[in-house]
Amino acid sequence: MIEKVIEITKIAGEVVREGFGKNFEIELKGSVTNLVTEIDKKSEQVIIDFIKKNFNNHSVLAEESGFSKESSEYVWVIDPIDGTTNFAHGLPIFSVSVGLQKNGETICGAVYDVMRDAMYSAELNSGSYLNGKKITVNANADLSRSVLVTGFPYDIAENPNNAVEKFSAFLKKSRAIRRLGSAAIDFCYVAQGVFEGFWEVSLNPWDICAGKLLVEEAGGIVTDFNGNSIDIFSKQILATNKLIHQEMLDILLEH
Ligand code: IPD
Ligand code: CA
Ligand code: CA
Numbered sequence: 001m002i003e004k005v006i007e008i009t010k011i012a013g014e015v016v017r018e019g020f021g022k023n024f025e026i027e028l029k030g031s032v033t034n035l036v037t038e039i040d041k042k043s044e045q046v047i048i049d050f051i052k053k054n055f056n057n058h059s060v061l062a063e064e065s066g067f068s069k070e071s072s073e074y075v076w077v078i079d080p081i082d083g084t085t086n087f088a089h090g091l092p093i094f095s096v097s098v099g100l101q102k103n104g105e106t107i108c109g110a111v112y113d114v115m116r117d118a119m120y121s122a123e124l125n126s127g128s129y130l131n132g133k134k135i136t137v138n139a140n141a142d143l144s145r146s147v148l149v150t151g152f153p154y155d156i157a158e159n160p161n162n163a164v165e166k167f168s169a170f171l172k173k174s175r176a177i178r179r180l181g182s183a184a185i186d187f188c189y190v191a192q193g194v195f196e197g198f199w200e201v202s203l204n205p206w207d208i209c210a211g212k213l214l215v216e217e218a219g220g221i222v223t224d225f226n227g228n229s230i231d232i233f234s235k236q237i238l239a240t241n242k243l244i245h246q247e248m249l250d251i252l253l254e255h
Contacts, residue, residue, distance in 0.1 A: 002108040002123045005098050008050045010119060012043040012096045013112035016081055020115070026088050034154040035084050040064055043080035043096060051076050063206045075101045077232060079206035082111075083182030097184035099209025104231065109210025111184040120188040120214055128191045128218040137220040137241035138193030146196035146244055149178045149186045153202040162255060163201045169255045170199075170248075187211025190239050191218035197240040197248050199225075205232035215239045225252040 019039035026037050044064045051058055055076075060068040062078040076098065081087050083094030092115035099109035108123040120135075122128040128135050140146055148170055152163050171177055178195070180186060184207060186198040191214040200207075209232045212222045222239040224230050227249050230237065238248055 001100055002110075002121060002126075004054060005100055005108050005110045006119060006121050008047050009096050009098045009110040009112045011050065012047050012080060012098075013114045015039070015043050015046050016087070016094070016096060017114050020087065020092070021090060031154060033085075033157075035088050036064060037081070037084060037088055039087070040081045040084055044078060047076075047078050047080060047096075047098060061205060063204065073103050077101060077106075077206050077209035079184060079204075082184040082207060083180075086181045091181070093180050093182055093185065095182050095184045095188075097206060097210045099206075099213065099232070101209070101232075106209055106213045106232070109213045111188050111210050111214065113182075113185055113188065118188075120191065120210075122191075122210070122214045122217040124213065124217070126217065128214045130188075130192060135192045136218050137190060137215070138196060139243065140196050140241065141243035143173055143196070143244045143247045144175065146174050147176045147178065147194070148174045148197045148199070148248075149180060149189065149195045150198065151179060151181065151183055151186065151200045151203075153200075161201045165255045166199070166201070166252060169251050173247075173251060183207040184211045187215050187239055190220055190241065191215045193218075193241070196244050197238070199238045199248065199252065200236070202235050203237055204235075208232045208234070208237060212237070212239070221245055223249075225249065 024038040058074040079097040110121040
């Protein structure tokens, strides 16, 4: 299955790359902060058509069209563009994320960092890969020498959910914090050992599905802010190289 997941993630990524920088329609999803472009919809449709053609009875959970009506042990969890704000504003940091679950467990996933032509993929119990080469989390156990990454929910103005307080606490305890704008890429960079930790207060299943497996298969860990194991519906995530996990949990709990 991983070959199929990689194949469709790449095809959708090419659609996204083709659309980048061109004229496309942008709509608001309820607020000025939450966008959807014509290309998000096009990418999602390409992925869904592929699944319908190859795995007609599989279910789909996709950001722009929701749950499909099929009821299968297999569910494809799709973010057609993760990083839509970047995409819409011409910043070349966005990805396509496709995860495949069987009976509620993610069995494989791929995140394609479109403009870097970087295909991250993972299969349960088989490791994580970047363009076919194995990747692992890094071995840095020192938070003060760590680079962290985070993101903020679209409803931050109405529902601050302590995201800013946590951000400010980590700023003082780490080497640096980045905010790239694509949660799926944030997970990939933890899996690759670029960042030691990634936390976010409110994510969606399509942001989490493939990225979580990538971090775990690269030797990292993903929990909620209490250190409990999570599924893709859990919202809160802390993904690290394991070594700084407890220290980050302590700070998340305190703030
Ligand atoms: C968003 C991005 C962003 C994260 C948001 C997500 P979208 O996804 O992953 O980095 O901070 O929480 O909603 O809307 O670009 O698919
Ligand atoms: Ca997303
Ligand atoms: Ca999206």
